[in-house]
Amino acid sequence: MSTQSQRFISVKNKKIILTLLVVPSRNFTISQRASSVIIYQRNKKGTDEPPKKLPFRKALIEGFKQFGPESKKFIQEQKEAYAFNPMLSAEHGNYEVLYRFDKKAEVDRWIVSTDKDYKGGESSANFTFTKNRTGLFHGYLCKEVPKDGVTKYAGYANISNLTPRKSFNRETHWDWSLYNCMLFRVRGDGRPYVIVLGCKFDYDVNWLNRWSCPLFTRGGPYWQIAKIPFSKFYISHHGRIQDRQEYPILSLVNSLGITVMDAAEGPFALEIDSISLMYDINLTGKHAYELYQDKNYEGQN
Amino acid sequence: MFIEGYKMLKLCFKKCGALCINDALLASIKIVADTPVQPVAWNTWNDKRKQLSFSYCQSRFYQVRRLHVSAIINNLKDKKQSDPIIINKKPEDVMVQSGNEESVTETERTTSSAVGKPQIFKQAQLSQPLVRPSSLPDHDPKRITEESRKLERKARAVFDKIATEKGASKPTFIYAINEYISKDTLYRRGALEFIYAGLSEMKRFGVNRDLTAYKALIQCFPEEKMIPRNVWQVEFMHYPRQQQCGIDLMEQMEQSAVIPDDEFGVLLKNRFGSTAHVTRKYRRMMYWLPKFKNMNPYPVPYDMPNDPIELALLMLKRMCVDEKTKYNVIKTVEMEDSPEEDTFIVSAQSPTQQQLISQHKTGQPLFVEGPFPVYMRYVGKRYFLLRGEPNINSLMKQKKLEEEEEKEENLFEWVNFYEENYKEIKPVLSVHEQEDSTILGLCITGTSTKSSVVAWIRWLEKSNPNLAQTPVLFKLISPNSETDVIGDNRPFTELKKL
Numbered sequence: 001m002s003t004q005s006q007r008f009i010s011v012k013n014k015k016i017i018l019t020l021l022v023v024p025s026r027n028f029t030i031s032q033r034a035s036s037v038i039i040y041q042r043n044k045k046g047t048d049e050p051p052k053k054l055p056f057r058k059a060l061i062e063g064f065k066q067f068g069p070e071s072k073k074f075i076q077e078q079k080e081a082y083a084f085n086p087m088l089s090a091e092h093g094n095y096e097v098l099y100r101f102d103k104k105a106e107v108d109r110w111i112v113s114t115d116k117d118y119k120g121g122e123s124s125a126n127f128t129f130t131k132n133r134t135g136l137f138h139g140y141l142c143k144e145v146p147k148d149g150v151t152k153y154a155g156y157a158n159i160s161n162l163t164p165r166k167s168f169n170r171e172t173h174w175d176w177s178l179y180n181c182m183l184f185r186v187r188g189d190g191r192p193y194v195i196v197l198g199c200k201f202d203y204d205v206n207w208l209n210r211w212s213c214p215l216f217t218r219g220g221p222y223w224q225i226a227k228i229p230f231s232k233f234y235i236s237h238h239g240r241i242q243d244r245q246e247y248p249i250l251s252l253v254n255s256l257g258i259t260v261m262d263a264a265e266g267p268f269a270l271e272i273d274s275i276s277l278m279y280d281i282n283l284t285g286k287h288a289y290e291l292y293q294d295k296n297y298e299g300q301n
Numbered sequence: 302m303f304i305e306g307y308k309m310l311k312l313c314f315k316k317c318g319a320l321c322i323n324d325a326l327l328a329s330i331k332i333v334a335d336t337p338v339q340p341v342a343w344n345t346w347n348d349k350r351k352q353l354s355f356s357y358c359q360s361r362f363y364q365v366r367r368l369h370v371s372a373i374i375n376n377l378k379d380k381k382q383s384d385p386i387i388i389n390k391k392p393e394d395v396m397v398q399s400g401n402e403e404s405v406t407e408t409e410r411t412t413s414s415a416v417g418k419p420q421i422f423k424q425a426q427l428s429q430p431l432v433r434p435s436s437l438p439d440h441d442p443k444r445i446t447e448e449s450r451k452l453e454r455k456a457r458a459v460f461d462k463i464a465t466e467k468g469a470s471k472p473t474f475i476y477a478i479n480e481y482i483s484k485d486t487l488y489r490r491g492a493l494e495f496i497y498a499g500l501s502e503m504k505r506f507g508v509n510r511d512l513t514a515y516k517a518l519i520q521c522f523p524e525e526k527m528i529p530r531n532v533w534q535v536e537f538m539h540y541p542r543q544q545q546c547g548i549d550l551m552e553q554m555e556q557s558a559v560i561p562d563d564e565f566g567v568l569l570k571n572r573f574g575s576t577a578h579v580t581r582k583y584r585r586m587m588y589w590l591p592k593f594k595n596m597n598p599y600p601v602p603y604d605m606p607n608d609p610i611e612l613a614l615l616m617l618k619r620m621c622v623d624e625k626t627k628y629n630v631i632k633t634v635e636m637e638d639s640p641e642e643d644t645f646i647v648s649a650q651s652p653t654q655q656q657l658i659s660q661h662k663t664g665q666p667l668f669v670e671g672p673f674p675v676y677m678r679y680v681g682k683r684y685f686l687l688r689g690e691p692n693i694n695s696l697m698k699q700k701k702l703e704e705e706e707e708k709e710e711n712l713f714e715w716v717n718f719y720e721e722n723y724k725e726i727k728p729v730l731s732v733h734e735q736e737d738s739t740i741l742g743l744c745i746t747g748t749s750t751k752s753s754v755v756a757w758i759r760w761l762e763k764s765n766p767n768l769a770q771t772p773v774l775f776k777l778i779s780p781n782s783e784t785d786v787i788g789d790n791r792p793f794t795e796l797k798k799l
Contacts, residue, residue, distance in 0.1 A: 102794075130786040132737050133794055153556070187787070190619065190676040192597070218599045219675040220620030221686050221740050221787045222732065241589060263558075263679040271786055289592075 041204040046238060047118070066169075073167035090178040090279035098256070099161075100274040101135035114139070114157040121146060121154030125260075130271070138269040141260060155265065160196070160257030173200040173254035179277035180285060181229040187271040188217020188224075191262050197233060197248055198255035208238045211248040215258070217270065227278070231288045245289045436501035437494065438549060444542065452491035456481070456498035464505065471514065474499075474506040478517045489523040493546045496521050500553055509557045510604075512565070519550060519568050528574035535576045547572075547579035551586060558603075560590045601678050613647040613745035616675050616682055620743060622732050626651040633756050644747030646757045650764075653731045654741050658765045661689055666772040667741065669758065670787060672749050673778075683749045686787070687761070687773075688738040693793055695728040696736060702727045738788030751777055 043051050054062065087094075101107050107129040115121030125139030143155040166172045182195070197211040211233035215226055230250060235242050256275070260268050437445055437453055463477045481495050499518050508514035522543060529539040538544055547569070554561065566583055573579045599619055606612050610630055617628060629648045633640040661667070671685030702725070705711055716725075733740045742761060746753035754775070762769040778785060 132786050132788065132790045134786065136786055189674050190599075190616070214593075214596060216597045216599055218619055219616070220622075220684070220743065221673075221688070221735075221738070222620070222622045223735060241585075243585065262676075264676045264681050265679075266676070266681045267674050268676075269674065 039205065041207050044207050046208045070168050077167055087178060092279065092281035094178075095183070095276050095278040096179070097274055097276040099272075101129065101272060102133045104129040107135045110135070110159050110161050112137075112157070112159050115154050119146065119148075120151050121156070123155055123157050125157035125159075127159045132271070135272045136269060137258065137260075137272065138267070140267050141262075141265055143265045156259060156261035157268075158196075158257050158259040160255055163254055171200060171254065173252050176230075176250040176253050176277055179250070179279050180231070180283050181227050181278050181280050183274075183276045183278055184215060184226045184228070185273040185275075186215070186217060186224060186226060187221070187273075188215075188219060189269050190217055190219030191260060191264065191268055191270075192216050193270060194259040194261065195228060195233075196255075196257040196259055197253055198257070199249050199252040200254040201252070210236055210239075212236060212259075223273070227280075229280075229283045229288075231284065231286060234289060245287060245291055247285075247287050436497045438497070438545075449491075449494055452494040453498060456491060456495040457502075459495075460498060460502045460506075464502075469506045471506065471508050471511060474503075474508050474514055475517050478521065481521060489521065492521040492523065493543055496546055496550060500550060503553075509553070510559055512554075512559050512562065515550065515554055515559065515561075516565055516568060519547065519565070519572070522547075522572045524571050527572060527577075529577060535574075538578055540573075544573065544577055544579045548582050551579070551582055555586065555590070560594060561586060605678055605680050609747060610645050610647060612677070612680060613645075613682060616677055616684070617647060617649040617743055617745060619677070620675065620684070621649050621651070623651040623653060625653065631757070631760055633753065636756065636760060640756065641752040642748060642750065644753050646744055646746045646753060646760065648742065648744045648757060648760065650742040650761070651733075654733055655765055657689070657731070657733060657739060658741055659767045661767060661771060663767065663770045665690060666774050667768070668738075669754055669773060669775045669777070671754070671777060673787065675745075682745055684743055684745045685749075685754050685757070686740055686744075687742040687758070688740050688788060691736055691738055691788070691790065691793055692730070692734045693796055695730060696734065696793060697796055699728055699730060735788065736793045737786075737790035751775065 042048060053059075099106060099109075107127060110127055112125050112127050114123040114125050116123055122142040122144050123140060124142075125137065127135060127137050130136045137157075137159050139157050141155050141157060143153075145151055145154045164172050164174065184195075193215045194212050195215050199206075199209065201207055201209065213228050213233045215228065217226075218224060230248055233248050235246050235248075258270070258272075260270070435450075435453065436457070437449065459481060460477055463473050463480070467473045467476070478499065481492075482489075485491070496518055499521075503509040503514065506514075527540040527543055529535045551561070561583060566580075566587070569580050569583050601619075602615070606615070614628055614630070617626075626649050629650075631646040631648060632643075633646065634643050658667075667687060667689050669685060669687050672683030673686075675682050675684055744754070744757045746757065754777075758768070758773055
């Protein structure tokens with residue numbers, strides 16, 4: 001496409017040629033059928049937007065500005081890595097607090113997203129620091145489907161942590177492989193919420209893999225501690241549960257989210273005190289769902 | 302000139318389906334502006350006709366229809382109450398059909414959710430019915446022919462007729478399906494359109510959570526005809542539209558929490574074989590859904606009761622941790638001589654909570670907070686609670702002793718039973734004494750108003766004489782303000798810092 005159009009454009013419009021060269025050909029071959037499947041992913045979100053890039057000059061200036069503090073961070077990291085005494089194994093009852101929302105800065109490390117952000121609904125949500133020194137995930141879940149002719153269902157809100165990063169803005173991940181369950185100290189409103197885990201994968205085929213498990217709340221003013229073993233998490237790709245299940249790759253986890261998307265329309269509120277990891281000797285390391293291969297699911301037969 | 306052009310275009314479109322006269326109108330305005338004043342030659346029309354080919358028109362039709370609907374809704378939003386509302390509904394709208402009653406309810410539904418104040422527009426909708434959206438899935442417009450539109454209209458007419466004549470209920474829904482099956486015994490023509498129409502009518506007939514209705518609906522497909530005979534047919538989705546229809550049916554089942562059973566599977570297998578995409582979806586559902594069904598540790602009944610008192614009782618039973626909690630249903634009319642309103646109050650209080658109230662110092666106030674939301678499946682209610690300030694001293698003592706126990710220095714320092722000081726024993730706190738508040742009672746009222754909560758407190762004073770002497774503060778949240786957290790643990794955290 002780009003080579004053909006170059007011939008017809010005069011030298012005056014150099015800028016146009018450049019843009020035509022830059023824009024990938026995919027823009028011209030968007031399939032009209034919503035039911036078609038696209039394996040290629042443009043970004044890690046799975047949307048059709050190109051990844052954001054600063055203009056070269058701005059990026060250069062930004063880079064120079066950040067170089068000093070980032071290299072300090074880098075040196076600090078190296079020092080820590082040298083002095084670090086890693087835990088090699090966990091004993092029964094060992095735990096690690098991932099998030100305790102007793103400071104405002106802790107709450108600010110999470111981002112909120114709803115279907116309204118992607119023009120897929122009208123839900124609104126907020127994650128705020130409360131007077132109880134906890135995080136409150138609250139908002140209004142709206143099931144009204146937008147009239148764009150494609151969207152079938154609407155109504156979700158999600159909070160998730162910012163991707164952990166090392167110095168020089170490099171993406172990194174946590175290593176949870178010592179632990180086998182998660183603990184949530186929460187006070188909910190009776191709705192089921194969903195815990196979503198994501199891992200740092202290199203290839204785009206895996207980018208949209210998520211492990212999820214429901215977090216049931218009882219509602220009312222009493223605090224509850226929910227313990228969710230990692231074996232209960234089931235894998236889904238692009239929101240579709242998969243036939244072939246896998247245990248979550250705990251050494252590569254880099255995103256943790258809480259989603260509300262149940263049937264009831266109305267206000268919701270989930271007060272979160274802390275999120276932690278624990279090793280419990282009574283839980284087996286086996287996956288809760290069958291891992292055998294069933295030829296019927298493969299569709300060959 | 303305009304009318305002439307329009308007539309010509311209408312002629313043009315008669316040949317290619319005449320589906321999108323709406324679109325043709327738009328096009329004619331453009332074309333007429335471009336062409337000279339003299340009557341247009343047939344040849345030029347022919348060229349234009351080629352451009353606006355049948356498939357193009359069909360895809361444009363959906364876009365225009367969407368725009369049309371959104372324009373009407375925007376129009377409604379902008380108009381004030383006094384203004385006469387004119388909806389630019391063109392007579393060419395091909396999809397307009399069916400009785401008035403149905404379309405009125407449809408418009409009510411759409412506008413009440415879209416606009417904040419639906420009652421303003423009610424009158425206008427009564428006179429001008431909106432376009433009812435097609436039940437056929439929108440995502441593949443090229444595949445939908447005029448023939449299938451006709452069949453859809455026919456299928457909808459069957460449901461409309463039976464709903465108006467015999468009323469919308471489960472037996473009439475099954476009757477409508479039987480009527481279709483008895484008429485189309487051999488070829489089952491239009492089974493797909495009939496199923497899609499049925500799926501969209503299910504809520505109206507109140508059968509969207511009924512497995513037998515889905516079973517009846519899937520039986521519209523003919524047996525044995527669509528079973529694939531080799532691997533290629535299986536992988537290339539033999540009878541794709543029919544299979545997609547089956548998948549859509551099961552997706553609706555998923556959405557309305559209906560789990561299929563073996564009988565449903567047999568019905569599917571007789572129609573699509575055991576290897577088709579539909580049957581694969583069925584197997585997946587049979588694997589996952591029963592697993593998720595029993596996952597909730599705080600179980601919810603499948604059918605929620607219609608009685609609000611029963612519902613409130615269920616919700617309170619789910620919320621209260623204390624097993625000794627006593628639940629009381631109070632009617633304000635029976636309780637007081639001249640009540641402000643006639644509602645019910647469902648109260649939950651345990652003997653421990655009563656004891657806590659009796660121990661409470663009468664100088665310090667108690668608080669009534671609420672309403673906070675609670676949900677059970679798709680039903681939401683609001684509850685109030687009576688709480689006191691947290692029991693800081695004993696909470697602190699408990700925390701301190703717990704921390705000391707965990708210290709490694711004290712791990713091997715055993716205290717003899719006879720040497721132990723009774724003051725060093727960890728205080729035993731009830732479940733109600735939390736860091737942010739001591740919870741003294743819960744209630745759900747019929748109206749969630751302040752007067753009903755005041756009545757609840759008055760009722761509590763009978764069983765808790767101490768409550769009559771203590772000041773009670775009402776911290777009620779207005780429905781417009783943002784939800785707030787329960788209680789306040791600042792005094793506790795400040796003490797912890799010291």
